[in-house]
Amino acid sequence: MKGGALAEYVLQHLDRQSARTLSRQLYRIFSQLILDGVLQAGEKLPASRTLAQECGLSRNTVVQAYEQLLAEGYVESYTGSGTFVSAAVQVQQQVETVDTLTLSTAVPHWELSTRGIEMVSRAQASPQQWQPFVAGVPDVSLFPNQIWLRLLRRHWKTAKPELLTYAHGAGYLPLREALIEHLRLARGVRGSAEHVLLISGLHQALSLTAHLLAEPGMTVWMENPGYWGASTVLKMAGLKVVPIAVDEEGLAPTAEQMREPPRLIFVTPSHQYPLGHVMSLARRRLLLEYAYQHGSWIIEDDYDSEFRFEGQPIASLQGLDQYHRVIYMGTFSKTLFPGMRLGYMVLPQTLTRYFATGVSELYRDGRLLEQAVLCDFITEGHYAAHVRRVRLHYARRQSVLREVIAETLGENWPLSNHEAGLHLVVHLPVGTDDVRISQAAQAIGLMVRPLSKYYLDKNAKPGLLLGYANVDEALIKPYFRRLVSIIQSAIASD
Ligand SMILES: Cc1ncc(COP(=O)(O)O)c(C=O)c1O
Structure with missing residues (x-):
């Protein structure tokens, strides 16, 4: 869009009666045009004097708007040449x-x-997984690929036919044995290898559970806010998703909601996703008792509990369950890498046979050779060593992020209270448009997810999820400072 047409567009979109200042409005118009790709990387903005004249604005108004665009990385300015749309800007997906x-x-x-x-x-x-602040992804550059390669070679050398066929049943037995031993020690999970089922990750585990245990139209309680990926899978399996609020103690159904018991209950007790609360013991007992009395199944998503940085490890809900109503799910996506697509379920005895049949019938899984490699990786001690090593990096990165938040937004800015996981939540004042902040951040290569999108109903609260695990420690502060300028300008204008 060039000179005259641009001035025309600006004139049409300025509201001189609005309480919002003209420079704010101008900034918004330009940032949106850049985000939408109408103004493209490298394109020159009109000189402030010209635009001011064409639109009947003071030059100061235009300069202020340009300065804000500059501070947020939308444009670059070269003395003597003018102001250009930044090359780093990415058009919104x-x-x-x-x-x-x-x-x-x-x-x-x-x-x-x-x-x-x-x-x-x-x-x-x-579609973008490795940009700074993507929530919940590990730093794959720390993965010990030479060790993995050595183990992979070892198995390909012999290439046993039984490892190159379908994974009939629950997956590679020695890995299931190693895994239950690890889960028993690290997470207080009860059971034996017979109860473990290897699967490609949480999504497949949920889909299998819904197909095997619920009729279409039955209900599932989902934490609100919660993991949208889980809701999508369960909805697609024909279940009715009922949002249940969470408080500091975890899932908090109302008395009215409790009068209609669901078939499934999805929870993240060790580290509520995304807010980070740990479910209290009282709430755990209540939930187990309720599920037992009403014949509900509890799905425990224990997705990143290996990463606790302070305090005592928190045992799993499954380990407390005397009634065998908990289906435990875990994943290697956080400790190793997401593309591995390997997760696991620990099932009550009564379900193991059916789930092993179900996984073969529905998904026809394979990857036994990779499972054998992972088994060696665990039993030879590499897994524990890797988790110990990355945990130190992530703990440091989280504290650098907390430091820069305190330096820029203040010591008492509301943050999620966890000592665990791979992300933090920065809460925002009511009424702030967190979706817009995340779009503006994305345009300069920062991937922050809006908290409001994790709510399943209209009671959404604004905030931002910031993953820190995959951001280089030295870059956390400079990146966050760029984000702060976007946050502050959004708060000022909303
Ligand atoms: C809450 C939660 N649980 C589990 C997972 C892991 O899913 P998967 O095992 O399919 O990689 C994720 C991934 O982002 C998640 O956010």
């Missing part, structure tokens, strides 16, 4: 909504099921 699908793909949306339309129109998985 459009989520494929039903409308864009209708326009852009060969399959018209009416060919999709109602569930399918709902899923694609609400899709949230990010």
Whole structure:
């Protein structure tokens, strides 16, 4: 968009009656045009004097707006040459909504099921996984790839046919034995190798559970806020998702909600996702008792509990369960790397046989050779050593992030209270548009997720999820300072 047309566009979008200052409005108009790709990287903005004249604004108003764009990294300025859209700006990834699908793909949306339309129109998985502050991803540069390669070679040398076929049943037995031993010591999980089922991750584990244990239309309680990926899978399996609030003690159903027992209850007791609370012992007992009395199954997602930096390790809910109503789920996505696609379930005795059959029938899994490599990795002590090593890095990174938050936003800025995990939540004042902040941050290469998107109902609170595990320690402060300027300007304008 060039000179005259741009001035015209600005004039149409300025609201001189608004309580918002004209420089704020101008800043918003330009930042949105940049985010939408209308103004492209390298494109020159009109000189402040020219734009001011064409739009009937004071030059100061335009300069202030340009300065804000500069501070937030949307533009770069070169003395004598002018102001240009920054090369680092990335155009917003459009989520494929039903409308864009209708326009852009060969399959018209009416060919999709109602569930399918709902899923694609609400899709949230990010195609960008390694940018600074992506929540919940580990630093894969710390992965001991030489050791892995040595173990992989060892198994490919013999390439035993029984490791190169389908994984019939619950997966490679020696790995299941090693895993239950580790979970018993580290997480207080009860059971034997017979109870362990290897699976490709949480999504598949949930899908299998829903298919085997619930009729379509039955209900599942989901933590609110909670992991949207889990809700999507359960909804797609035909279940009705009921959002249940969480407080400092964990899942907090109302008396009215408790009168309608669900078939499944999904919880993250060690480290509530995304807020970080640890479920209290009283709440754990209550939940176990309730599930037993009403025939509900509890799904315990123990997704990043290896990363505790302070205090005592918290045992799993499964370890407390005398009634055998808990289905425990874990993953190697956080401790090793997400692309490994290996997770596990620890099942009550009564379910093991059916789940082993179900996983073969539904998913036809394989990857036994990788499972054998992982088994050696654990039994030879490399896994424990790797987790110990990365934990030190992540603890330091979290404290650097906390430090810069205190330096910029103040000591008492509300943050999630966890000593665990791979992300922090920075809470924001009510009314702040966290989606807009995350879009603006994305434009300068920072991936912060808006907390409001983790809510399943209209009671969303604003905030930002910041992953710190994969950010170079030396870069945490400079990156965060750039983000702060976006946060502050959003708070000022909302
Ligand atoms: C709350 C939660 N649980 C579990 C997982 C792990 O899922 P998977 O095992 O499919 O990688 C994630 C991934 O981001 C998550 O956010």
